[in-house]
Amino acid sequence: MRRTMKQFGVLSVLMALAGVAHGAGPQAEVIHWWTSGGESAAVRTFSEAYTAAGGVWVDTAIAVGEQARSVAVNRIVGGTPPAAAQFNTTKQFLDLVEQGMLNNMDDVAAKQGWDKVLPEPVLNVVRVKGHFYAAPVDIHMPTWFWYSKAAFKRAGIANEPKSVDELFAALDKLRAAGLIPLAHGGQPWQESIVFTAMLANVGGSELYLKVLRDRDAKAIQSPAFKEVLLAYKRLQGYVDKGAPGRNWNDATALLITGKAGVQIIGDWAKGEFSTAKQVPERDYGCIPGFGPKSPYIIQGDAFVFPKTSNAETVKAQKLLAEVMLTPATQVAFSNHKGSIPVRMDVDVSKMDACAQKGLAIMKDKSRQLGNGEVYLNPDQNGALSDVLTAYWNRNIPVEKVQKDIAAALSN
Amino acid sequence: MHMKVHTGHVLRTLVSWGALLPMAVTVIVAYLGTVLWSLKISFTNSRTFPSDELVGFAQYTRLFANERWVLSLQNLALYGVLFIAACLAIGFLLAVFIDQKVKGEGLFRTVFLYPYAMSFVATGLVWQWLLNPTNGLQQAVRQMGFEDFTFDWIIDQDMVIYTIVIATVWQASGLVMALMLAGLRGVDEEIWKAARLDGIPTWRVYLSIVLPMLGPTIATVLVLLLTAVVKVFDSVVSMTQGGPGTASEVPAKFIMDHLFGRANIALASAGSIVLLLTVVALVAPFIYARSRAASKASA
Numbered sequence: 001m002r003r004t005m006k007q008f009g010v011l012s013v014l015m016a017l018a019g020v021a022h023g024a025g026p027q028a029e030v031i032h033w034w035t036s037g038g039e040s041a042a043v044r045t046f047s048e049a050y051t052a053a054g055g056v057w058v059d060t061a062i063a064v065g066e067q068a069r070s071v072a073v074n075r076i077v078g079g080t081p082p083a084a085a086q087f088n089t090t091k092q093f094l095d096l097v098e099q100g101m102l103n104n105m106d107d108v109a110a111k112q113g114w115d116k117v118l119p120e121p122v123l124n125v126v127r128v129k130g131h132f133y134a135a136p137v138d139i140h141m142p143t144w145f146w147y148s149k150a151a152f153k154r155a156g157i158a159n160e161p162k163s164v165d166e167l168f169a170a171l172d173k174l175r176a177a178g179l180i181p182l183a184h185g186g187q188p189w190q191e192s193i194v195f196t197a198m199l200a201n202v203g204g205s206e207l208y209l210k211v212l213r214d215r216d217a218k219a220i221q222s223p224a225f226k227e228v229l230l231a232y233k234r235l236q237g238y239v240d241k242g243a244p245g246r247n248w249n250d251a252t253a254l255l256i257t258g259k260a261g262v263q264i265i266g267d268w269a270k271g272e273f274s275t276a277k278q279v280p281e282r283d284y285g286c287i288p289g290f291g292p293k294s295p296y297i298i299q300g301d302a303f304v305f306p307k308t309s310n311a312e313t314v315k316a317q318k319l320l321a322e323v324m325l326t327p328a329t330q331v332a333f334s335n336h337k338g339s340i341p342v343r344m345d346v347d348v349s350k351m352d353a354c355a356q357k358g359l360a361i362m363k364d365k366s367r368q369l370g371n372g373e374v375y376l377n378p379d380q381n382g383a384l385s386d387v388l389t390a391y392w393n394r395n396i397p398v399e400k401v402q403k404d405i406a407a408a409l410s411n
Numbered sequence: 412m413h414m415k416v417h418t419g420h421v422l423r424t425l426v427s428w429g430a431l432l433p434m435a436v437t438v439i440v441a442y443l444g445t446v447l448w449s450l451k452i453s454f455t456n457s458r459t460f461p462s463d464e465l466v467g468f469a470q471y472t473r474l475f476a477n478e479r480w481v482l483s484l485q486n487l488a489l490y491g492v493l494f495i496a497a498c499l500a501i502g503f504l505l506a507v508f509i510d511q512k513v514k515g516e517g518l519f520r521t522v523f524l525y526p527y528a529m530s531f532v533a534t535g536l537v538w539q540w541l542l543n544p545t546n547g548l549q550q551a552v553r554q555m556g557f558e559d560f561t562f563d564w565i566i567d568q569d570m571v572i573y574t575i576v577i578a579t580v581w582q583a584s585g586l587v588m589a590l591m592l593a594g595l596r597g598v599d600e601e602i603w604k605a606a607r608l609d610g611i612p613t614w615r616v617y618l619s620i621v622l623p624m625l626g627p628t629i630a631t632v633l634v635l636l637l638t639a640v641v642k643v644f645d646s647v648v649s650m651t652q653g654g655p656g657t658a659s660e661v662p663a664k665f666i667m668d669h670l671f672g673r674a675n676i677a678l679a680s681a682g683s684i685v686l687l688l689t690v691v692a693l694v695a696p697f698i699y700a701r702s703r704a705a706s707k708a709s710a
Contacts, residue, residue, distance in 0.1 A: 070671045073459060095459035095674065186566075186655055242545040244566040244655035379458065382673040386479050386657060393656030394568055404478075411473070 025051075026316035028083035029058040030303070031075075033068035038271040042336035046137075049329045055319050058083075072306075076101050081306030083316050089125045089136050089300040090373035096304065097133050103305045103314065104131040108321045117343045119362065121298045121370035134302040135321040137330075138339035141358055142266035142371060143197035143297050145287040146273075150258040151179050152285075157261075163290050164201055164231065167262070171238045174261035182235060183251040183260035186244035188389040190251075190265070192381075195232050195388050196297060196372060197264045203228040205295045205369055213375040215409040221402050229391070229398050235264075236392050244393070255284065266299075270338040270354060286354040288361055296361040299371035300342060376409070383408035446687065453680035461676065470681040480682065483660040484689075486572050490661070491640040493573070497580045498636055499629070502587025507617060509588070510595045520592070524585040531582070535649030538578035539565065568658045571651055575659060579646050583639060587632050594628030595621065641690055662686050 028050065034043045040061075047057040060082060062068040069092065072085035076096065087093045096102050109115070109132040115123060118136065126134040145167070147160075152170070155177035161167040171181040184190065199208050203224060210219035219225060240260075243251075252272040254260035263269070270280075278284055288294060303324065305317040323329060330341035331348065340355055340362070341348065348359055361367050373381050387404040390396065456466045474480050505523050509516055526534070541547045544563040552560040564570035598621055606616045644663035651659045662682060669679035 066672045077460070092674070099460055187652065188654075188656075241563065241566060242543070245539070245652060377458070377674070379669075379673045379675045379678075382668070383477075389654075389656045390478070393654070393658065407476070 025054040025056050026312055026319055027056040027058060028313075028316040028320050029060055030084045030086075030320070031060045031062060031068055031072045031082045032086040032303075033062055033065045034086075035061050035063045036271075037275075038268075038336055038338065042333050045329060045332040045336060046324055049323045049326070049332075050320060053319060053323050055316060055323075076306045081308060083308075083313050084303045084305055084320055086301055086303055087134065088373060089122055089134070089298075089302045090371070091125070091375075091377045092373070093134060093302075093304050094128070094377065096306075097128050101307050102133045103307050103317060104133050105135055105305065105318065105321045106132055108132075108135070108318050108325075112322065112325055114325070117345045119298065119342075119344060119368050120365065121368055121374055122300065122342060125370070125374055126302060134304045135324055136300055136302040136342045137324050138334060138337055139298050139300045139342050139362075140266050140268060140339045141288065141297050142193045142299055143200060143264060143289070144267055144269070144354070145197070145262060145264055145289075146252070146255060146269055147262045147285045147287070148255040148258050148260065149283055149285060151255070151261040154258070155179060155261065160285055160287060161290070164198075167290070168234070171235075171262065175238065179258075180240045180254060180260035181238035181262065183254040183263040184239045184243045185246040185248045185251045186239075186393075187247075188385045190248055191389045191392045192372065192385050193266065194235060194264050194392075195228075198232045198235070199228050200295050200297060200369065201290050202231045205293070205367070208295065208369055211409075212372050213370075215376075215380075217406050217410070220406045220409070226398055226402060229401055232388075233391060233398070267340075267354065267358065268338045270352070280353045286357065288357055293367060294361070295367050295369040296358060297369050297371050299373065300339065380409055380411055383411065449680040450684055452677055453684050455677050457675075457677040457680075459674040459676070466677075470677050471685070474678060474681050474685065479657045479660050480662070480665055482657060483662045483665050486660060487640070487643075487662055490572055490576060490643065491637075493576045494579060494583075494640055495633065495636045497576065498583050498587045499632065501580065501584040502632070503591050503622075505584065505588040506591035506595055509592055520589070523588050526582045527585045529582065531579070531645035532649045534578055534582045535646040538574065538581075539650045542574055565651065566655055568655060571655065571659045575643070575646055575650060578650060579639070579643065583636065586635070590628055590632050590635075591625065594625045598624060637690075637693075641686065 030047075032043060034040060043059075043061075047059065050057045062071055065088070069085075069087060072082065072087075073096070075081050076085075093102070114132060115127075118126075119139070122136050122139070126132055126136055145161075147170075151174060155170070155173040157170050157173050161170045174181040184194070199211065203211075207219060207222075207224055207228070210216045211225060248265055248269070249272055251260070251263055252265065252269045255263050256273065256276045256278060273280070273284055280286055288296065303320070305321070308314065308317075324333075325343060327341070327343060327346040330343055330346050331351075333339075334341050334355075335351065340351070340358055344362065348355065351359070372384065376384065384405060387401060387408050391401045452461055453470055454465050454467065455462050456464050456469070509519055509523075513519065542562070542565040544550070544561075544566060549560060549562045552562070565574045602620060603616070606620065611620075642663060643661050644667065647653060647659055647661050647664055653660045653664055663686075666679045666682045666686070669675045669682065673679075
């Protein structure tokens with residue numbers, strides 16, 4: 001009896017100590033959707049940096065972006081919000097801002113000079129009515145043209161295509177050599193990426209902004225936009241029969257094994273190539289766009305901080321935002337993630353060849369464009385995606401597609 | 412003595428109402444209440460969060476101008492008819508087969524019912540792999556020597572809905588078989604003896620005598636199958652993700668997409684009210700007919 005009491009006593013003292021130790025640094029529960037191998041390694045750089053700064057990181061990883069976002073919204077509305085939740089640098093969290101459900105990070109922004117080091121498309125998304133409501137953490141470019149050097153050699157393509165016409169010529173050569181010209185995963189978001197690539201490279205930056213940012217009906221009905229849609233549909237002819245429903249990484253695998261020539265997908269594909277021990281410029285090539293003024297399409301991830309008056313949580317949120325945007329953490333994170341740092345003033349000399357190409361373009365402000373979702377809310381973007389994926393899979397007259405897009409974007 | 416009976420009667424009534432109270436509350440609040448709330452939301456312009464700004468029938472107009480929604484309704488109608496017909500036919504035939512007092516009846520019953528133990532998601536995934544033209548059935552038959560065999564329905568815009576029918580019929584027939592078998596076993600031995608005496612062939616007995624006797628069983632089966640049709644979502648998501656493009660879209664998937672990914676709960680609510688009205692429109696005449704038959708029978 002005495003021994004049991006003694007053990008009980010020791011146990012309760014230990015538990016009390018553990019409780020005290022648990023409340024050591026500011027605790028932050030973070031909801032995110034980075035569950036794949038490379039993404040987990042990337043988010044670990046954040047948690048390690050936060051722990052080193054004295055905080056306690058509580059990880060709540062939920063697979064699939066849409067799932068993670070709905071859990072975050074439900075928890076915020078339900079009254080048990082996390083300290084931070086991941087969204088994309090888009091209008092996804094605008095409703096949360098307008099309902100007054102987020103804390104702003106103005107002090108951290110002032111301290112780190114966000115308005116000086118973040119690119120303008122990103123600033124326009126995270127800064128609403130003069131306050132900073134999200135901490136952006138990376139920049140991804142979704143419309144890179146990747147190609148397999150082995151496939152190109154087999155098809156007898158000596159030089160990298162330098163224009164859209166040369167791209168189509170290369171695709172023809174790949175088809176003649178019996179390879180899959182364009183590796184594509186038949187999912188609506190991937191078709192949106194191919195469309196964005198054509199709008200940027202065939203339509204140009206001005207038409208891009210008129211259609212996606214201004215939703216100008218005249219621009220959508222114009223012959224120039226018709227050319228963009230026809231180029232987009234033309235690419236569908238170079239895709240193999242097994243494309244519908246294929247995942248993006250299975251399409252990248254076709255490039256890695258040399259069965260396909262080109263893929264239009266974002267810089268997250270670099271992770272696949274590196275895992276297969278392939279090196280840029282030796283085994284695969286990366287083209288950010290065609291022409292000297294090709295735009296750099298910006299999309300990315302950002303963390304929002306749900307409203308709370310709990311002083312400890314607010315402290316945790318500010319520390320989190322600060323840690324995520326320090327230059328060293330930015331570089332470490334981007335190296336694992338395949339993105340480029342969201343801060344334009346970090347030392348990127350050690351990043352790989354493709355990242356360097358992207359960064360060079362990013363330096364030119366006039367070439368920075370946001371992804372469709374930066375300008376369109378989820379509903380408009382979804383309606384546009386429906387029209388595009390229907391056009392990709394079916395033979396619809398292009399004039400009808402233009403009308404449908406105008407209707408989709410007018411909501 | 413009269414008073415005692417009266418209070419006993421009152422007490423019994425109170426107790427029975429008390430027992431029904433939790434169920435009544437659930438039905439009124441959870442079922443009716445949420446339907447009314449959805450109806451209200453469908454008349455507003457709510458996006459991620461419910462708002463109180465009424466916009467009349469704007470969401471319904473937008474709904475029916477949306478090609479994807481109209482296609483989903485067409486797909487649901489086609490899917491519903493084929494699914495119910497195929498399940499009834501196959502389930503009945505399987506039940507008849509087992510009713511013939513075959514050896515190993517227990518084993519056959521288990522085998523036929525086993526697919527129902529799988530979740531819709533697992534079913535959808537497995538059938539997606541089977542029907543994949545490059546790695547599935549088409550490839551297997553081609554490797555056996557039939558070079559021209561094509562079975563690429565799952566990537567064909569017009570045929571993809573039939574693949575969903577195939578996968579879900581495979582899963583649900585077992586349940587129909589189990590229910591029909593129970594019904595068949597309730598048929599009196601005397602009927603069989605009398606039929607044999609009259610020299611009626613077995614198939615004729617099943618068709619003209621036994622099947623009408625299975626009326627209540629078939630009604631139960633129809634209710635179960637109809638709810639499965641209206642709910643179809645997980646099979647579509649795991650087999651084709653609504654693709655290729657939007658060819659295999661179904662209303663439940665449209666509603667779910669707009670509730671969460673598209674952050675437009677007003678449009679999703681409008682869609683769900685339309686779906687509810689469709690089901691009510693289908694079921695109401697049937698219920699009316701049955702209640703008239705019941706009142707005629709008791710008259």
